[in-house]
Structure formats: structure tokens, C-alpha cells
Amino acid sequence: MSDAFADVAKMKKIKEDVKNHEGQEVEMTLDHGRKREKTKVGRLIEVYPSLFIVEYSDHASQPGEISNTYVESYTYSDILTQKSLIRYFD
Numbered sequence: 100m101s102d103a104f105a106d107v108a109k110m111k112k113i114k115e116d117v118k119n120h121e122g123q124e125v126e127m128t129l130d131h132g133r134k135r136e137k138t139k140v141g142r143l144i145e146v147y148p149s150l151f152i153v154e155y156s157d158h159a160s161q162p163g164e165i166s167n168t169y170v171e172s173y174t175y176s177d178i179l180t181q182k183s184l185i186r187y188f189d
Contacts, residue, residue, distance in 0.1 A: 106179065113175050114148075120187045121146045127153060127173070128184040141171075150174045 121143055129137045141155035150172045157167040177183040 110175055110179055113178050116187075117143065117151050117175070117178075117185070118146050124188040125153060126186040126188070127171075128186070130182050130184075144170070 123143055124140060125143050126138060126140050129139070131137060139153075139155055141153040143151060144154045145152040152170050152172050154168065154170045157169075173183055173185075178185055
């Protein structure tokens with residue numbers, strides 16, 4: 100039973116950390132299985148009780164190209180299970 104209480108405490112800490120960094124830049128490392136990871140840098144724009152939203156911007160690499168902005172949502176359990184890792188830029 101103590102593992103369940105430890106997970107609840109970890110989840111609460113994750114939620115508090117994410118809430119405290121709302122509006123700041125974060126680096127998300129996403130696990131795609133078989134040792135494949137993708138790292139993205141974006142801005143943590145909204146925090147909700149069960150998920151949070153990160154906004155990413157693809158800047159145009161050449162003049163005339165269109166820059167793209169998109170959002171992705173993540174759950175706190177993604178971080179708890181280490182499916183996604185978050186690093187805060189202070």
C-alpha cells in the first residue's frame with residue numbers, strides 16, 4: 100500500500116512543479132519506444148487539474164517559409180511514468 104501513497108505524493112509534487120512554471124519555457128523529452136526519443140522546446144501555456152498544454156513554434160529556416168505554431172497536451176501521469184520528461188528553464 101505504501102507504493103500507492105508514494106505515487107500520490109509524487110503526482111502532487113509534479114502538479115505543483117508544473118503549476119509553478121506556467122508561462123515559462125520548458126523542454127519536453129518524449130519517449131517513442133525502442134530507444135527513440137524526441138526533444139522539443141516550447142512554452143507551458145496552460146495548466147489544468149488533469150493535464151497541461153505546451154505551445155511549440157517551428158521557426159522558418161529560410162526567408163519566405165511559413166513558421167508554424169502548434170500545441171500539445173500532456174498528462175501528469177506521462178511524467179510520473181517517465182513516458183515524457185520535462186525540464187524547466189528558469
